[in-house]
Amino acid sequence: MTPHSNITRRVASNQHAGRLIVTMSRILLSVAAVFLALLAGAAIWSNRHPEIAPVEQAGGAEFDTAQLLHGEALTGIGACEVCHTAPGGTPFAGGLALPTPFGTIYSTNITPDVETGIGSWSEEAFRRAMREGVDRNGRHLYPVFPYDHFTKVTDEDIRAIYAHLTTLEPVEYKPPENELGFPFNFRMLLAGWKLLFLDKGEFQPDSQWGEEWNRGAYLAEGLGHCGACHSPRNMFGAVMQAAAYDGGEAEDWHAPALNKMSRTPIPWKQLQLVNYLYDGWDEEHGIAAGPMAPVVNHLYDQSEDDIFAIAAYFESIQRRRLNDSEKNAILERARSLDWGTEFGYRPAVVPDDPALLRGMDVFADQCATCHKSGNVQVPVSLALTGTVNAPDPRNVIHVIFDGIRPPRGALQRSMPGFGASISDSEINDLLKFIRWHFTDLPPWQDISGQVAAKRAHW
């Protein structure tokens, strides 16, 4: 038997295919690691980082009020607290587990505690961490801390963030040790990674665009680090610049594309993005849920100028325009697919497939009490949402199981979770039906596998 046919046969068997993919990705990762190690060797010679001497911080006394307030606002744009807080833990004290393909990394304590936090860091040390991903001791930081974005932030803004962080209550808390296998536990590999993927330096404005757009681009590309989730990553875990904003991953949610690949039937206009970023809700797109909810909860406190600027930037990268009649046609179709209010309502087109019919019953029974037209509190037309039109069903599965804990600007728009009250087979049928009824897209693949995976971790 030739090695080739051997491999073909293994791929043909589903049971082996998964294992083969795991083995292959291990080999690829190891090759990647060796490659990085070689690069690291070269990089280390030219790129050594000394320890920066510890300082005694003054709790913000050396900064003026305007700087401190500016810094507080900027930590909100960067949503620092979202990653630097463990579930139920003290804000900014770290300890959140961040799963990566290379192992689990725990976020650090960035309160001004001298022993466990950054209480002995000078502004220079903080700036180096933001710009170059190196801690005060000179150790490389893992790029799960998005310094590939933060490197674009201006000195003035970095100073303001530093100023704000020094005013926090010091919390003595040591996050758990990272769980990284060999060779990724060697931080020197990161020297090679940076050589390849870290494009250091402040944001450069684009003179083709006006002030608002450039402000938005600066915030989104820098502190906002939007692309950290909304762009795909390569096998080294680096954002693929050529595919920026094509959609990515966030804590097992699909982070939708924000560019021309966006699947929302209605392209985002600036004002709709403002609605969404501030309130977490737009009536032609739906609600911010999952990992996006804490982000918009922080944006809720930001200045209108900054939110309009970010919105202007993201409106511009979509490059998809509809004229009024095209848009009205989409809205009309979406409304025609909304559930009717009359007792025993059946849609105009009813499926033949028994699974779809069962799914329709579940929808009528469980979902249509709220998701119907003419409701006092009209939820979004499901046909308009990015989630129902998304390439995979994960986000809809999360929402069906856990419901929606609404963001601050849309507290009346909660949805209860149904994970405890409807069975997996009902959820499978429901998902099939939702995709079939509300979109013209092909059915989602491996629904039952993904529902089972959700149940297993629930």
Place this chain on the structure above:
Amino acid sequence: MALTLNVNGTSHTVDVEPETPLLWVLRDNIGLTGTKYGCGIAKCGACTVHVDGKKAFSCTMKASAAVGTEITTIEGLSEDSSHPLQLAWIEGDVPQCGYCQSGQIMAAAALLSQRPDPSDLDIDSAMSDNICRCGTYAQIRKAIHRAAEIAGG
């Protein structure tokens, strides 16, 4: 059809149609009337119970879906009203008319089991499925913080 349900640690066999809402089985067949009927369409939270420790609306949950799970109602939250939430509720004099309160307490208990020390936003967000006609929301929020304190010692 005979269904066996585990409610508050006790096994009950009831003869009902499988699609009967769990709420009516709890109230009419088992006699646990602490869980209330509000809207019947999972929009008000009065019927909140726990299914395997997670919050669920018993008015839209089929009895057959509850078979094989552990159901907890307000009666099963503690043996002697000593759950931190019950203590905090009494201390803070939370209820006004009281109709929604067993649902409120069950929703709060589900929250505290996941977030032992919730923030205001955690509370507003997690409790937004439970409506109170008397408007006791401020007292509820305060009592949840107090319960977290009691539970934390």
